[in-house]
Amino acid sequence: MDVSDLRILSLLPWTDWLALAWFFAAWAGYATFARRRANEVMTLLAVTNHYRRLWMLRVTGREVRVVDGVVIQSLSTSPSFFASTTILIIGGLLAVLGATDKAAELVKEIPFAARTSVLVFDLKVLLLLGIFVYAFFRFTWSMRQYTFGALMVASAPEPREFERGEASREEFSQRAGRIVGMAAETFNDGLRAYYMAFAVIAWFFSPLWFAIATAGVIYILYQREFHSEVLAVLKS
Template identity: 85%
Template sequence: MDANELRILSLLPWTDWLALAWFFVAWVGYALFARKRSASSMSLLAVTNQYRRLWMLQTTGRDVRVVDGIVIQNLSTSPSFFASTTILIIGGLLALLGTTDKATELVREIPFAARTSALVFDLKLLLLLGVFVYAFFRFTWSLRQYTFGALMVASAPDYRVFDRGEASRDEFADRAGRIVGMAAETFNDGLRGYYMAFAVIAWFFSPLWFAVGTAGVVYVLYQREFHSEVLAILKS
């Protein structure tokens, strides 16, 4: 380990490094776990994907598909809203980076908040900024995927073509349902970023609160995706 690496490691106490490592392991690990678990134990996203495929299957039997276009448009408003909100948050965090000294003094006045240097405070802000940048990219990609789904619905053959067997309803429902499902999955990734941002905020108080907050956020995500009441209703 050279002098530069030692200098970087010395910026934070070892407890902060452990909490930071736990944060990334928990976030990435839960995302991989949720994706794998959905294959064997139906998650909220997996169950709603079944409804999305059923929706697209019903689309092939409609003469006028105005309702389907309206539904997709309404679904796309959520990632659009969050993307716009995230831009404002990113702008606020960038502005806060320019007034680190004043922000540090303000944080020091908060009871139980950790007393850190301006450089360490900047590092915590940069992590929070990175989380929201990630969320912004996921929200905007979700928005584009919804437009792809709208294009598939708009370009679907007439229902008489499906009735005559010249086009497969199941193939269309599989492809279109998967596109809309991918948009929902990407939007879900952005929402997870928002949840994890609350854990990062706890880092301003102490690395212990950071670690506990990360575990708490993962627990909430797990409960909502695999054991929520709405999931039980959708599966019934």
């Protein structure tokens, strides 16, 4: 380890580095766990993907698919809204970076907030900025994936073609349902980033609260995706 590495490590106390490592490990670990677990048990994502494939199977039997196009357009408004909101948040965080001294002094006035240097304050804001930039890219990619789903619905073979065996209902429903499901999963990644950003806010108070908030957010995400009331209704 050279001198430059030591300087980087000295920017933050070891407690902050531990809390930061726990944050990224918890986020990445939970995302991997949730994705793999969805292939084994009926999680919220797995159940909704089942309904998406069922929806696309119903599409193959309809002559007029205007309603299906409207539904996809309606689904795409959520990532569109969050993408626009995220741009505003990113702009606000950039403005905070441009007035770091005043912002840091304001935070110091908050009871129980940690007293840190301006550089450390900048690092915390940069972490929030990075999370929302990631969320923006996930939301915009989700919008594009919904567009691909709309194209598949619009180009779906006519019911008579399925009846004559010229096209496979099961194959189409699997592919189209998977595209719409991928859009929903990508949107879920963006929402998860929003949740994790709330944990980072606790870092302005102390690394301990940061670690506790990270665990709390992961617990909330787990409960909603694996043990929520809406999941029980969808599975029934």
